[in-house]
Amino acid sequence: MSKVGIASYGITKFSKDDSKIESVLLQSTKKLFDNSPNLSRNDIDAVLVSTNNNSKYLSAVLSEMSGIEPKIAHSVESLCNSGTNAIVSAYSYIAAGLADVVLVCGAERYDSPGQILEWDNSRGEFKHPIFWASIFTKSYKREFSVTDEELAIVPVKNHKQSHNNPNALSEKTYSLDDVINSKKLTDDLRLHDCSRPCTGGASILLASENTCKKFTDTPIWITGIGQKTTSAGFTKNITFSSMESTQIAATSAFQMSKRNITDVDVAEVHDAFSVCEPIALESLGFTDKGKGIDMIKELHTTNNFKINPRGGLIGAGHPLGATGIAQTIEITQQLQSSANKRQVKNAKIGLVHNMSAAATSSTVLVLER
Amino acid sequence: MNFDSELEKGNFIIAECIHCKKIVWPPSEFCNKCFREVSWRKGSHEGKIIEFSRQNDAYFCLVEIENSIRIMGKISKGIPITGQQVKIEKCGIKDDNYNFEISLM
Numbered sequence: 001m002s003k004v005g006i007a008s009y010g011i012t013k014f015s016k017d018d019s020k021i022e023s024v025l026l027q028s029t030k031k032l033f034d035n036s037p038n039l040s041r042n043d044i045d046a047v048l049v050s051t052n053n054n055s056k057y058l059s060a061v062l063s064e065m066s067g068i069e070p071k072i073a074h075s076v077e078s079l080c081n082s083g084t085n086a087i088v089s090a091y092s093y094i095a096a097g098l099a100d101v102v103l104v105c106g107a108e109r110y111d112s113p114g115q116i117l118e119w120d121n122s123r124g125e126f127k128h129p130i131f132w133a134s135i136f137t138k139s140y141k142r143e144f145s146v147t148d149e150e151l152a153i154v155p156v157k158n159h160k161q162s163h164n165n166p167n168a169l170s171e172k173t174y175s176l177d178d179v180i181n182s183k184k185l186t187d188d189l190r191l192h193d194c195s196r197p198c199t200g201g202a203s204i205l206l207a208s209e210n211t212c213k214k215f216t217d218t219p220i221w222i223t224g225i226g227q228k229t230t231s232a233g234f235t236k237n238i239t240f241s242s243m244e245s246t247q248i249a250a251t252s253a254f255q256m257s258k259r260n261i262t263d264v265d266v267a268e269v270h271d272a273f274s275v276c277e278p279i280a281l282e283s284l285g286f287t288d289k290g291k292g293i294d295m296i297k298e299l300h301t302t303n304n305f306k307i308n309p310r311g312g313l314i315g316a317g318h319p320l321g322a323t324g325i326a327q328t329i330e331i332t333q334q335l336q337s338s339a340n341k342r343q344v345k346n347a348k349i350g351l352v353h354n355m356s357a358a359a360t361s362s363t364v365l366v367l368e369r
Numbered sequence: 370m371n372f373d374s375e376l377e378k379g380n381f382i383i384a385e386c387i388h389c390k391k392i393v394w395p396p397s398e399f400c401n402k403c404f405r406e407v408s409w410r411k412g413s414h415e416g417k418i419i420e421f422s423r424q425n426d427a428y429f430c431l432v433e434i435e436n437s438i439r440i441m442g443k444i445s446k447g448i449p450i451t452g453q454q455v456k457i458e459k460c461g462i463k464d465d466n467y468n469f470e471i472s473l474m
Contacts, residue, residue: 118465122395124441125466126429131441134422135431142451187423233395235431235439240420 004094005212005219006367007101007205008036009329014169014200014317016110021053024107025062028201028322032103033066036205038215045099046072050086050106051321052079052114062105072099079114079356080272082106083202083324084363088225090206100208106326107201108319115197115320117357122235130185130194132234132358133273137188139240140275144290148188151293152179154274155192155314157300162311164341167326169198169317193274195312200319202326220332224257224366226250234358243359246283250353250364257366261285264366265347266305266334268327270355271312280353281307284364309334309342324354328365335369370409372396377462383412383438392437412438414457415474421449430455432471442469449473 010031012024019027033039047070049059059073072093076086083106090102108114116127123131140146156176162168174182174192182192205215212219226249230236238244254260261284269284271277278292286307287295299307310316310330313323331350333339352365375382384393384407386400393400393407400407413435421430421444428444432455445458459470 121467122440124469125443125463126441127466131422131429134424135420138422139420185424189422235441240431 002095003209003221004091004206005209005221006328006332007207007212007215007219008032008039009205009332010035010203011167011326011329012201013167014198014319017199019109019199021051021055021058021107021109022061022065024109024199024201025049025058025105026065028107028203029062029066029103029105032203032205036215039205041066041068043101044068044070044103046070046090046093046102048086048090048102048104049075050082050104050325051075051108052077052082052112053107053109053321054113068103078361079117080270080320081324081354081356081361081363082321083326084328084352084354084365085324087204087206087324087328087365088227088363091222091225094206094208100211102206103203104206104325105201105203106322106324108199108321110197110199112197112320117232120233122233129272130189133194133275134186134188136240136279136358137273137275140279141188143241146293149176149180151193151274152176153293153296153300154271154277155179157296158271158308158312158315161305161309161342162315165310165316168311168315169196170311170315189273195272195314195318198317198319200317200322200326202322202329204325204328218336218369220335221368222365223368224253224259226252226256226364227362228252229361231360232357234360237358237360241279242289243279243283243355243362245359245362246280246353246355246364249362250284253364253366259349259366263349264351265349266309266331266344267307267351267353268310268312268330269307269353271308271314272318274314277307277312284351284353305342305344309339309344324352324363327352327354328367331367335367373462376460376467379459379461381412381414381457381460382409383435384409392435394438416455418449418451418453418455420451430471440467440469442471445470445472447473
């Protein structure tokens with residue numbers, strides 16, 4: 001099977017702007033074209049749009065507005081991991097020989113309908129994500145004797161890192177006290193523990209091995225893909241202190257890439273809420289169960305940007321359909337040594353972890369230069 | 370019978386597959402193992418707390434009923450603990466959402 005690589009990307013600044021979804025899609029696509037002098041509209045065989053927005057026919061709309069007449073054009077929606085799902089679909093079209101070059105464009109508005117899964121009635125009146133996050137946090141704290149103060153390191157670290165990300169929603173840094181004293185949403189969750197919905201777009205260009213080289217001298221290869229959906233309803237999770245779908249997806253991604261977790265130099269993990277970062281690190285295999293916080297403390301104290309260099313979802317903001325693509329762009333920049341102040345030294349192998357609806361679905365990608 | 374219309378009347382019913390001898394949750398007209406039609410029966414109102422937290426002064430919890438159904442509801446009064454036995458005091462549909470009021474036992 002021919003390799004599939006990342007040939008170019010474009011990203012907008014994440015904001016609270018009241019922009020039309022079509023405009024956000026177009027902005028990041030324009031940036032991708034600006035970054036790809038050798039790319040012509042005729043090169044693009046497929047246009048995939050990743051979003052939870054209710055507007056219809058967006059891939060055809062984006063194609064028309066960009067002057068592209070693709071063979072394949074459609075949307076991909078899977079709540080918060082729509083972005084990596086669209087990347088996996090693009091990969092599959094190329095690997096199957098149905099397309100040679102695919103434009104994947106993710107976008108969301110700050111008022112995305114994807115934040116609430118109306119179908120999940122087992123949550124009763126507690127459908128907002130802060131409630132599953134509270135249950136996860138409570139469960140994790142009790143099982144591993146972790147405190148609110150320890151979990152507060154996650155937003156402190158991630159806002160510190162997003163301070164070096166010009167496209168991040170957050171432009172502030174916070175102290176542990178700032179996090180602890182931020183608005184209490186529930187007994188187990190404070191405002192600064194939460195990633196924030198926002199308006200943002202991220203585009204990526206995938207191409208087959210030979211074609212990639214036409215657009216870039218430094219293609220980044222997708223060498224591992226793992227995906228798992230265990231359920232749709234949050235209450236079906238076996239535990240609330242680990243992520244089963246993430247663990248299974250990571251195993252598949254490492255199997256495909258013939259790599260393992262110790263090979264990973266840099267990773268973007270889905271820190272929708274503070275507690276998600278240690279749980280994700282544990283479920284991906286970076287560290288033992290209950291030890292995620294120790295790893296995060298160590299990284300923060302030594303100013304090591306290995307995990308969530310762009311600031312993760314908490315620092316960068318979380319425009320659902322764009323998130324997985326923005327995470328993949330960050331790892332691409334890291335592996336191309338073009339991440340400026342966020343650069344993790346000598347990063348050769350990277351990982352993306354993107355999940356949906358309380359980890360009922362996860363995607364893990366392994367990227368290499 | 371239909372779960373939503375019964376819940377609206379304040380009745381908590383359970384979908385069960387006689388063939389697979391299992392409860393089908395979330396409620397559905399077909400078994401998710403064999404796709405046969407489910408049968409409906411009155412559900413137990415008793416369960417145990419899997420996890421809980423609190424928003425303002427109101428505790429909310431995740432409750433497991435008959436070892437397979439999990440729902441989130443509001444605790445009417447008292448301070449819960451994990452594993453504690455509880456019962457559904459009241460149920461219904463409010464603002465298009467299932468609504469469960471849980472009391473500690």
